[in-house]
Amino acid sequence: xxxxxxxxxxxxxxxxxxxxxxxxxxxxxxxxxxxxxxxxxxxxxxxxxxxxxxxxxxxxxxxxxxxxxxxxxxxxxxxxxxxxxxxxxxxxxxxxxxxxxxxxxxxxxxxxxxxxxxxxxxxxxxxxxxxxxxxxxxxxxxxxxxxxxxxxxxxxxxxxxxxxxxxxxxxxxxxxxxxxxxxxxxxxxxxxxxxxxxxxxxxxxxxxxxxxxx
Numbered sequence: 179x180x181x182x183x184x185x186x187x188x189x190x191x192x193x194x195x196x197x198x199x200x201x202x203x204x205x206x207x208x209x210x211x212x213x214x215x216x217x218x219x220x221x222x223x224x225x226x227x228x229x230x231x232x233x234x235x236x237x238x239x240x241x242x243x244x245x246x247x248x249x250x251x252x253x254x255x256x257x258x259x260x261x262x263x264x265x266x267x268x269x270x271x272x273x274x275x276x277x278x279x280x281x282x283x284x285x286x287x288x289x290x291x292x293x294x295x296x297x298x299x300x301x302x303x304x305x306x307x308x309x310x311x312x313x314x315x316x317x318x319x320x321x322x323x324x325x326x327x328x329x330x331x332x333x334x335x336x337x338x339x340x341x342x343x344x345x346x347x348x349x350x351x352x353x354x355x356x357x358x359x360x361x362x363x364x365x366x367x368x369x370x371x372x373x374x375x376x377x378x379x380x381x382x383x384x385x386x387x388x389x390x391x392x
Contacts, residue, residue, distance in 0.1 A: 182236075190202070197316050231297050267339060287321075293307055310389050321365060362385050371389075372386070
């Protein structure tokens with residue numbers, strides 16, 4: 179039977195980025211997780227570490243409490259500034275396009291492609307993986323932001339990604355028709371099925387996007 183992670187390892191796993199599974203910790207902590215098959219080191223700079231599917235399962239499971247040290251620190255200790263989140267549009271903060279944000283988005287997208295490679299049965303990176311189908315809004319928004327599309331600000335135009343009543347589908351809106359069509363192209367290249375529709379009342383165009391399975 180596989181030995182559960184130590185309390186210290188569990189804290190590192192629980193503090194992983196909720197979107198990409200990117201890990202933060204000491205070299206020794208990360209190397210130990212890699213050795214146990216719970217993390218992998220991305221081959222491209224900056225060589226960040228990410229949870230493997232087994233690591234994701236550990237994070238989603240109920241933590242063991244047989245070690246007193248497990249109660250020393252809350253399971254999630256990352257701050258708002260330390261956790262990456264793809265911009266879905268309409269956030270309070272002004273869109274940040276500085277080099278640090280650009281690197282974060284690029285790293286998150288590369289991590290997602292690696293997750294596709296590891297979890298799709300045929301190793302394909304051309305179509306979405308199970309994580310994306312269970313995190314539709316975040317996955318679609320990451321694809322758009324990574325391609326350089328501008329998310330809507332509180333009072334600024336740009337894309338907005340929202341849930342819909344339809345299973346496995348998100349709505350993407352952008353008041354600029356050309357920008358909306360560009361979003362459609364980006365999502366299609368990222369492995370999503372996209373169709374354009376019009377709001378019954380206003381006639382405004384929007385996209386319905388679903389992750390492809392084949």
